[in-house]
Amino acid sequence: MNLLDLPPRRSLGRVHVPAVTLAHGGGGKAMKDLIDDVFVSAFCNAKAPDVLEDQARLDLAALARYGDRLAFTTDSFVVDPLFFPGGDIGKLAVCGTINDLAVGGAKPLYLSCAVVIEEGMPLDALRGIANSMAEAARMAGVRIVTGDTKVVQRGACDKLFITTTGIGVIPPQIDLGIHQIKPGDGILVNGLLGDHGAAILAARGDLALETEVASDCAALHGLIEALLRAAPGTRCIRDATRGGLATVLNEMAEASALSIEIDESATPLREEVRGFCEILGLDPLYLANEGKVVIAVPPAEIEAALAAMRAHPLGAGAALIGHASGGIPARVTMQTVFGGKRIVDMLIGEQLPRIC
Amino acid sequence: MNLLDLPPRRSLGRVHVPAVTLAHGGGGKAMKDLIDDVFVSAFCNAKAPDVLEDQARLDLAALARYGDRLAFTTDSFVVDPLFFPGGDIGKLAVCGTINDLAVGGAKPLYLSCAVVIEEGMPLDALRGIANSMAEAARMAGVRIVTGDTKVVQRGACDKLFITTTGIGVIPPQIDLGIHQIKPGDGILVNGLLGDHGAAILAARGDLALETEVASDCAALHGLIEALLRAAPGTRCIRDATRGGLATVLNEMAEASALSIEIDESATPLREEVRGFCEILGLDPLYLANEGKVVIAVPPAEIEAALAAMRAHPLGAGAALIGHASGGIPARVTMQTVFGGKRIVDMLIGEQLPRIC
Incomplete structure (x- = not known):
């Protein structure tokens, strides 16, 4: 037939x-x-x-x-x-x-x-x-x-x-867990954030906005394998999908009962995505990703982790964006480019439906 | 919260x-x-x-x-x-x-x-x-x-x-497969057929028909374990869900390149389901089940298989409904209660949507 x-x-x-x-x-x-x-x-x-x-x-x-x-x-x-x-x-x-x-x-x-x-x-x-x-x-x-x-x-x-x-x-030697983050750990990402969310919003076409941004949708197991080889002490890895970077950071802070501070100027964002969010009143920290991970790595392995990711095609834009510390438990803050500090909360409502 | x-x-x-x-x-x-x-x-x-x-x-x-x-x-x-x-x-x-x-x-x-x-x-x-x-x-x-x-x-x-x-x-000793059916094998079911399909149709309420039939929805692993212990030579087991008994029999006949003949008078059907189907012009052989399996068993183990199923609460109505034979390959026929024979075809269109 x-x-x-x-x-x-x-x-x-x-x-x-x-x-x-x-x-x-x-x-x-x-x-x-x-x-x-x-x-x-x-x-x-x-x-x-x-x-x-x-x-x-x-x-x-x-x-x-x-x-x-x-x-x-x-x-x-x-x-x-x-x-x-x-x-x-x-x-x-x-x-x-x-x-x-x-x-x-x-x-x-x-x-x-x-x-x-x-x-x-x-x-x-x-x-x-x-x-x-x-x-x-x-x-x-x-x-x-x-x-x-x-x-x-x-x-x-x-x-x-x-x-x-x-x-x-x-494999037997691997034991990653979000509760294992320790004070002083570096918080890393493997590249530009928010591309998937921006691409889906634009593709819906109901915002009368056009952007050239494509989804970062990719399988990251190769990158992660390279990272774990270079930084075997890695505490945990999370993919920053629904709820974006901000949600993952809050989950990390809550599970480890630590404070996490990130630096806005170190957080990789495409200029178009930043502009796109400004026009729409969205916070790019909450935009979904489909090819980005957030990683907690002990201080001694931060450089090795960054180098391993940067050597991989899906980690060329890898960056150290912040640190965990023993401050106020479960609190995530961001050092802004204007010199101030703001709290990065868990997403309360819903930013963008059907993003994945 | x-x-x-x-x-x-x-x-x-x-x-x-x-x-x-x-x-x-x-x-x-x-x-x-x-x-x-x-x-x-x-x-x-x-x-x-x-x-x-x-x-x-x-x-x-x-x-x-x-x-x-x-x-x-x-x-x-x-x-x-x-x-x-x-x-x-x-x-x-x-x-x-x-x-x-x-x-x-x-x-x-x-x-x-x-x-x-x-x-x-x-x-x-x-x-x-x-x-x-x-x-x-x-x-x-x-x-x-x-x-x-x-x-x-x-x-x-x-x-x-x-x-x-x-x-x-x-477990290592088990190797069930639909292609393993041999001529002479008995075709068994564990009880009354079509209850799930009839219950869903009635529950939709858009047929202005009322029936007391409840879905046969049940987990059958206990019954199957008892069956396999009693009849370790069992060739294959299939659950008769979408497309019902007729679809499973056709898949069995096709995969084994054998002919399967069933006997209408031996096929367990609730009187209400039979009447329900007559009024609606449905064929009960195609009605979905969610707690019924169709089993092919070598001749020497048919009695043991039936006894094991009948001793289980979910197999009290177990029956031998037909046999496989070397007739026309992939053909399923039914000896009707009127003494004739009819071909039981694969379902071509769609009998009932969203039954499971």
Whole structure:
């Protein structure tokens, strides 16, 4: 059955666009055809034709060669729009879950992929997103080994949601934890902040603002591996996604019962993002990132950590932005460029919805 | 912060209902409060206060004590309505993924839970669903160890979707596979078919039909363990969810290149479900189940398999419904109660949307 011939077709002007129908979610032949056409063809290759099953089976002895603990993490992606400068929901869903594994020191190995599709979703767009997932997984050396497909009627979801769940393995010597930060530790980031948030806001097009900023969406496990080799005493790593840098710093301060002070002039921000935020009244410290991590490193390893990150393509803009200290517990402050100090609070409300 | 005091409130007549807001998905304090209030309080207990993290870490040596292969499976649940006789979306999301692990012979151990919530979802309903997940997991002896929460604006999803991903371990001697069915194998089910589909259809209330049928939603790993102990030669087990018995039989026939014939008079169907289907013009063979498995067993073990299932509360209605044979490959037929034979095809279109 050729899915390009599937009724009903959606009319966009004079062009008919083959689209997903409720039949594709029914559990029968149409669903099998959709899964084969879109997902199996993207995720499986000749070398591993049998990987996409209802239930993936992974050899435990092979996993144990990488380390002693399994890392297990999940994320739903509901980003709007589905396509944006620098990526799409598929790339985001793969990189995001890889990063959630990597920040715990795990080597990312396997992903599952569950999709909820709105009836009427054009098949070409769905294929593009599946291919984007496959490409991101291939580049990162992870495999998408199992999945699920649901279709809901028009209006019951907004186009497409993707949930990826990741499995990785943590080597025995690694024990990262947000509560392990000590006074004097350096707080590092691997580059410019806020690009993802700015790119999504601009891509929505409802702000009458144009920016050239692309999402920083990237898989960071290679960078993190290099960092941990150079700075094995690293206390913890967090990805600064929803809620941005400010949220991660507050979580670090709270978990360690320490004070964290950062220096505005040392915090890497693109000029366009700074301007963009000024116009919209947003605080760039809360803008989401999809390729940035915040790292706490003991004083003796700060230089080594910076050098290792700067030698990696995804850490060229790495910077020491501040320090932890024994000041007021759980308080985050920023030395501003104007010479003052301000408190950087936990985000109370909601800055930008559906950013990831 | 008491979430019962959170603005905005949704007015239902004169009663104010505290509801989920976009701020609950922002990554900041409101989200942390929601997760603590609803999910952590339901999923974590005093004995294991630390289980719900961004990334769960599981000891590989402890996993290896159960077997040699990790089973890994995912499912999104979009059932409508959220609450129905016999269960709710939370119980379904836990039992469904446990069953996906168990049908491969795995011992289910850990689940992740990712939710996409529509703005305006009443907090009480969400708490009820989280508690239902916790209860189902506790009863089944599995732990929900990691999760994710996204909130989308009103209209961007229909109330609540839940994606659960499961990890289990398969003992070394077990090797179930749908392609392993041989001519002469008996085809068994563990009880009455179609209850879940009928219950959901009735619960939607848009058919002006009332039925007393409740969903059969249940975790089947205990039943399957008993079955495999009594009939270690079992070829394969499949849960008959979307697409029902007919879809599973067609998948079995196709994968094994055998013919499968079932006997209508031996196929367990509740009188109400049969009548319900007659009125609506539905075929009960395609109705979804959430607590039923289809099993292929070698001839010598059929009696032992039936006895083991009938001794279990979830297999009291177990029956031998047919056999595999070397007839026309991939064909499924049914001996009808009228003495004729009919072909049981793969479901082509879509019988019932959002059944799971």
